[in-house]
Amino acid sequence: MARVGGRNSALAWTVGLACALVVGGLVWIAAPLVPGLVGFVGGQLGGSASGPVAGDGDVEAAGPPTECRELYDTSVWRSLVWSDESILTPSTDAPATMAPALVDALAPAVRLTCGWTGPEGSVSTTLADVPTDAGAIARTALSVQGYTCEERDRRTRCVREDGDDRETIDIVGGLWVSTLESGWRPSGYVDVVADRVWGAR
Template sequence: MARVGGRNAAFAWVVGLGCLAILGVLAALAVPMIPASVAWFGGAVENAQGTAPTSAPVAAAGDDEPTALPTECPELYDEALWATMRFSRGAVLTPSKDAPVTTATALVTALSPQVQLTCFWHADEGTVSTTLATVPPDAGAIAAAALPASGFGCETEGERTRCTRTDGDLTETIEAGGGLWLSTSEDAWHPAGYVSRTGDRIWG
């Protein structure tokens, strides 16, 4: 039988193999989406049947806005700052309920902060320690009156008082307001915006 003009067996094989390769690549790219697709489909079915959860979701650790007072260290940070701290060279986080790291020991004694959590970071650059606690409602006014004699400069920001002291590589910050205390001691390591960003997590 005569061959049909224009047909080339070798070319057809090459085209066929190319098509198979493309299909293989598309299949490989689609596999990771299968679990997400199944979860989405399941959620859609639940919504249609009226069986989907009705309670509001709780924000996960590291989200940009906390839903309540932090109870664990990751909740004290926005996502970008958390990543900065975690991935700094040699960074190790030690959570505890230890007393605040500060030279203002007389103020700590007077206010007796009830520590909720202390997040102590050690990295190659230095250390950062932050303590969240509850204090009397007038703690901000007491801090503003007492701390300037110890070299702190104090200012009011919204509902809280912020007092800061720098001595060489050491920077200390104590914030109090609304019955809350947030103090930070940065020794040689000064992450950008650390104090303001952790403060915003507490007071907004």
């Protein structure tokens, strides 16, 4: 085959290699953005890269949430998945708490625990079934352990802050929601979770 005049094989190989290196460099630079992009797209579609989800986050479920995505409205969900290097770990672990004796006494039957970790710290929320008199028991027990407890529309809420840690325990009837925020305090998190749980009842 005749060569095309003016074409230099060495130059063509050099330019091709340079282009490949540039493309590879761009891919390497963009790689850290992929998890956030996947999380954002998952949130827009009502899904999550961290686990299965159902429907639009702003549509209330027929009952208490059965998976982590249902605990959050769209605004809080986006703030969580867009946080740098944030990781969601769903489980049925016992509540993360500063009041282990109360947890042992009430023996919550955990429905789900949603643990978030990120550069700022961690947030762990547990939804569980407890005895119907758990609110009164918690109020009495926690008031002498540095918690501030109050009644809100049949809901017992106890809060304790200790350095970078803040724990909020909400109980209505036989349903318990606790959140331990360690260093990381997403805006509106606790109230949104409580509203999502009891707003669906």
